[in-house]
Structures are given as C-alpha cells and as structure tokens.
Amino acid sequence: MNRTKHRKHRHDGEGRARPLATPEHREGGSGAPNAEDQSRKQEQNRHARTPQRGVPTRPPVRSVAVWGPIAAVTVLAFLVTIGVWRQVHERGQEKAFTKQATQLEVNVVTAQRDRKPQELILPGTFQAFKETTIYPRSNGYVKSWNVDIGDDVKEGQLLAEIETPEVDQQLAQAKASYEIAKVTADRWRDLVGKKVVSKQEYDQNEKAYEGARANYEQLQKLQGFKEIIAPFGGKISARNIDVGTLVTAGTGNAGTALFRIVQSDPLRVYVFAPQANAPSIHEGLAAKILVQEFPGQDFDGTVTRTAGALDPQSRTMQVEVQVPNHDGRLYAGMYGQVKFLLADENAPIVVPANAFLFRTEGPQVATVVKDDHIHWQTIHVGRDFGTQLEVLDGLAENTKVVMNPTDDLAEGIQVQVKPTEKPKGDTSGKQSPSGQ
Numbered sequence: 001m002n003r004t005k006h007r008k009h010r011h012d013g014e015g016r017a018r019p020l021a022t023p024e025h026r027e028g029g030s031g032a033p034n035a036e037d038q039s040r041k042q043e044q045n046r047h048a049r050t051p052q053r054g055v056p057t058r059p060p061v062r063s064v065a066v067w068g069p070i071a072a073v074t075v076l077a078f079l080v081t082i083g084v085w086r087q088v089h090e091r092g093q094e095k096a097f098t099k100q101a102t103q104l105e106v107n108v109v110t111a112q113r114d115r116k117p118q119e120l121i122l123p124g125t126f127q128a129f130k131e132t133t134i135y136p137r138s139n140g141y142v143k144s145w146n147v148d149i150g151d152d153v154k155e156g157q158l159l160a161e162i163e164t165p166e167v168d169q170q171l172a173q174a175k176a177s178y179e180i181a182k183v184t185a186d187r188w189r190d191l192v193g194k195k196v197v198s199k200q201e202y203d204q205n206e207k208a209y210e211g212a213r214a215n216y217e218q219l220q221k222l223q224g225f226k227e228i229i230a231p232f233g234g235k236i237s238a239r240n241i242d243v244g245t246l247v248t249a250g251t252g253n254a255g256t257a258l259f260r261i262v263q264s265d266p267l268r269v270y271v272f273a274p275q276a277n278a279p280s281i282h283e284g285l286a287a288k289i290l291v292q293e294f295p296g297q298d299f300d301g302t303v304t305r306t307a308g309a310l311d312p313q314s315r316t317m318q319v320e321v322q323v324p325n326h327d328g329r330l331y332a333g334m335y336g337q338v339k340f341l342l343a344d345e346n347a348p349i350v351v352p353a354n355a356f357l358f359r360t361e362g363p364q365v366a367t368v369v370k371d372d373h374i375h376w377q378t379i380h381v382g383r384d385f386g387t388q389l390e391v392l393d394g395l396a397e398n399t400k401v402v403m404n405p406t407d408d409l410a411e412g413i414q415v416q417v418k419p420t421e422k423p424k425g426d427t428s429g430k431q432s433p434s435g436q
Contacts, residue, residue, distance in 0.1 A: 105416045107403040108368055111395055114350045114388075117341035118280075121290075122271040124321070128332035130232050130263035135255040137225035140164035142245040147259070149239055153230045159259055160228040162247060167226070171219040178209075178216035185209035234263035237332075264332050265325045269301065271338050272316035280342040281306060287321050288339040291330065299323050299330065301338065350388040355401045356381070365395065366402035366409050372417050374402070374409045 145160040147153055185206050192202040238260035241247065247256040269289060273281050281303060289299040305320040321338055323330065355365050362378050369375045377399075382390030395401075400417070402409065409415070 104408060104413070105418055106366075106368070106405075106409070107418050108400040109352060109355065109403055111349050111351050111391070111397060111399045111401050113347045113397055114390070115343065115347050117343050118277075118347075120273075120277050120340040120342055122273065122338050122340075124269040124271040124336060124338050126323075126330060126332055126334040126336060127268045127270065128234075128262035128264045129266055129268055129322075130234060131332065132231065132261060133238075133257050134159070134228060134231070134259045134261065135251050135257060136162060136228070136247045136249050138162065138164045138167045138222050138249050140167070140226060140247060142241050142243055142247060143226075144243060145239065145241060147236050147239070149236050151236045152234070153236060153261065154233045155230055157230045158227060159230055159236075160241065162226040162228065164223060164226045167219065167223050171216070171223050174212070174216040174219045178212040181205075181209035181212035228258055230261060232261070232263060234261045236260070237262045262332050264328065264330070266322045267325050267330055267332060269321045269323060269336065269338055271319050271321065272311070272314065273319050275310055275315045275317075277340075277342060278306075278310065278317040281317070281319055281340065285340065289321070289323050289330075290337040290339060291334060292336075293334075294329075298339070348382060349391045349395055349397055350385070351391055351395070351401050352403065353384070353387055353389050354404050356389055357405055366405040367395075368400040368402065368415065368417055372414050374411060374413050374415060376409075376411055 140162040143161040143163045147157075147159050153159065185208070188197060188202045188205045191197040192199060236259055238257075240257045240259070245256070247258065249255055283303055283306065285303040287301040287303060289301050291297075291299070301321040301323040303319060304322045307318040310317050351365060356379075357364055357366075359376070361376075363381050364376045364378050367375050367377050377394060379394035380392040382392040384390075402415075
C-alpha cells in the first residue's frame with residue numbers, strides 16, 4: 001500500500017513542472033507579485049497538469065492481476081477436455097475391437113431363383129410337311145407313267161395315264177340315255193302346253209331327264225380320272241405300278257396304290273413335352289434339332305403348334321416343330337432330338353449344397369436376419385443338382401444364407417457378415433430329368 005502511494009507521488013512529481021524562481025524569490029524579497037508574474041504561474045500550472053506526449057505510460061497493474069488467472073484456468077480446462085475425449089475415444093475403440101474379435105465371421109450368399117434357361121431334350125421323328133399316297137378313282141390298266149422315285153414334281157403335273165374301257169362303255173350308255181331323256185322331256189313340255197298330256201306325266205319325264213343328265217356328268221368326271229395328276233409339289237418317294245398293271249379304284253387294301261409323294265421343305269418334328277415343362281413351351285419358341293448322322297451340327301427349328309392339352313395316359317403334350325430343309329439334307333422319317341432352352345418364370349429357389357444341414361428339426365439353413373442375428377430356418381428340399389439344392393418351401397427370395405454353417409451358430413447370436421457372394425451354381429449344363 002505504501003509502495004503504491006510512493007509510486008504515485010513520484011509519478012506526480014516527475015510529470016509536474018517545478019515553478020521557476022522569480023527575482024523576488026531569489027533575492028528573498030517579500031513584495032507582492034505583479035500581474036505578469038501571476039499569469040506566468042497560471043500558465044506553468046496548466047502545462048504541469050497536461051501529460052506530456054513523449055513520456056511513456058505503464059499498463060495498469062490491476063488488469064494483469066485479474067485476467068492472467070482467468071486465461072490460465074481456461075487453458076487448463078481445454079487441456080483437460082482434450083485428455084478426457086482422447087481417453088473416451090480410445091476406450092470406445094477398444095470395446096469395438098473386443099466385440100469384433102469375439103464375434104463369429106460368416107460368409108453368406110443370397111438365395112435366388114434359378115432363372116437360367118433349362119435345357120430340355122426330347123426325341124422326335126421327322127415327318128414331311130405334306131405326304132400322301134395316290135390311288136386311282138376308276139378301274140383300268142396303266143397306259144403309261146411319267147415319273148419315278150426321287151423325281152421332283154409340281155402341282156398339277158401329269159404322273160400317269162390309265163386305260164378305262166369299262167368306264168368308257170358306261171359313259172357311252174349314259175350319254176345315249178341322257179340324249180333320249182332330253183328329247184322326251186322337250187316333247188312332253190310342248191304337249192303339256194297344249195293340254196294334251198297331264199302335268200303329272202310331264203313332271204315324271206322331266207325328272208327322268210335330270211337323272212340321266214346327272215349320271216352322264218358323273219361318268220364324264222370319272223373318265224377324267226384316268227389321268228393321274230400331282231395334288232401338290234414335292235418328291236416321288238414310291239412308285240408301285242408299271243405299264244399294263246391292273247388298277248382298282250379305292251383306298252387302302254381295297255384299291256391299288258400308284259405313287260407316294262412327299263413335300264419335305266419344311267419338315268415337321270413331333271415331340272411330347274412332359275407336364276412339368278408344358279407351360280414353358282409356346283408357339284414361336286426356338287429349338288435346335290440334333291441328328292446323329294450330322295455330329296457337331298444342329299438345325300434351327302421353331303415351335304409352330306401345341307396341342308394345348310395333356311394326354312391323360314402319358315401326361316404329355318404334343319408339340320410340332322418346323323425345320324427348314326431348303327438343301328434337302330434332312331429326310332422325312334428320320335429320327336432326331338429336339339433341344340429346348342426353357343426360361344421358367346416360376347423357377348424354384350436354389351441354395352448351395354454346403355449351406356444345408358439336416359438337424360433334429362429337419363433340413364435347415366442358417367439365415368442372417370435383422371442386425372446380423374442368426375436364425376435357423378426349416379426348409380423343404382426338392383431336387384438335388386449336385387452343387388445346388390432346390391428349395392420348394394420355407395425360404396424367401398433374396399434371403400442371406402450362411403455358407404458352411406457350424407454348431408457354433410446358435411439361434412439369435414450376432415455375427416459379423418463378410419461381403420456377400422453370388423451363388424456359384426453351374427446349371428448351364430443341367431438337364432431336366434424328363435430329357436435325360
């Protein structure tokens with residue numbers, strides 16, 4: 001306290017100008033000061049009160065004493081906060097590492113439907129697009145034949161001629177009967193106009209004329225069948241007659257077969273699809289035709305018709321596949337196989353075979369549910385494809401399934417899931433059991 005007052009007194013003494021000694025003071029006189037001396041004294045006092053610009057001032061001691069401790073406390077609190085945060089962060093990392101180290105790591109796959117095209121191979125027999133056996137329509141003898149087996153013919157082409165003497169005689173008789181009936185009908189028409197004969201007699205003769213005319217026209221057409229004409233374009237596959245052969249009108253065993261003609265472009269292949277694959281086969285579906293005589297080659301075909309119903313005896317549906325045969329390499333009657341690639345929209349879910357366990361509850365798979373917890377799901381297993389199993393029921397699509405599950409995976413425990421893998425099932429070469 002005394003030290004502070006001393007500093008203040010000294011400061012005031014240094015900052016204030018000392019009064020100059022007047023002649024009166026120096027001489028020690030005691031006379032009264034004049035007006036000039038008083039004015040000078042007042043000026044000196046005013047300058048003494050005004051601080052000089054060139055004199056430096058010291059900072060106030062009270063400000064340093066107050067703000068210094070506050071700054072120190074603030075820095076100390078900041079350092080303590082940083083230390084506590086680092087300690088909490090390190091403890092959190094340690095807990096996370098401990099939790100991660102104690103959790104089981106599992107590999108999972110996503111259960112997907114087997115939408116890969118399924119290969120179905122069915123046996124079939126080639127048939128000509130058009131095929132028929134030609135029989136005579138009138139009795140007689142073969143006069144001549146113009147085509148032989150292997151010959152290409154066009155529609156309307158003359159194949160053979162037949163001599164029909166019996167039909168010729170019948171036609172002559174029918175012509176005579178027709179002519180006399182016509183003359184009689186004309187005469188009775190004039191008589192009935194003159195009311196010489198009754199209307200009844202005229203009607204009888206008129207109808208007799210119409211019958212004779214019908215018989216005559218029938219024999220004319222029958223005589224026209226002595227020329228054997230090709231009904232469609234194709235190839236002669238059989239000739240059963242020669243010049244002078246007696247032929248009988250009719251079909252089958254009752255008649256004489258003359259020629260057999262086939263049209264083999266395109267060819268038809270008929271197959272029978274099993275019930276399981278029938279819904280996937282439709283018109284326009286592409287197919288590949290395999291023939292043993294052409295190894296390593298296949299022929300393109302297209303489904304043109306389906307029966308639309310199953311045979312109740314065999315539970316199969318008939319399917320027609322047409323195969324272009326412009327170069328004639330394929331023949332009607334050949335045996336081959338038809339290969340389909342079927343995309344099943346309702347394909348079953350498949351899982352890897354090593355994700356399946358047979359437990360006391362039945363066949364199960366370990367699934368990863370919410371928050372990476374384990375749930376054992378009971379499933380119904382269908383077909384076994386080797387590397388994959390067909391799941392008929394119990395498992396939803398896109399479910400995460402654990403690969404190679406062990407007994408350590410208890411119900412409800414939390415696990416660490418590794419990156420999801422896609423199923424490695426190789427079904428590209430898989431065949432339907434019905435096509436094997």
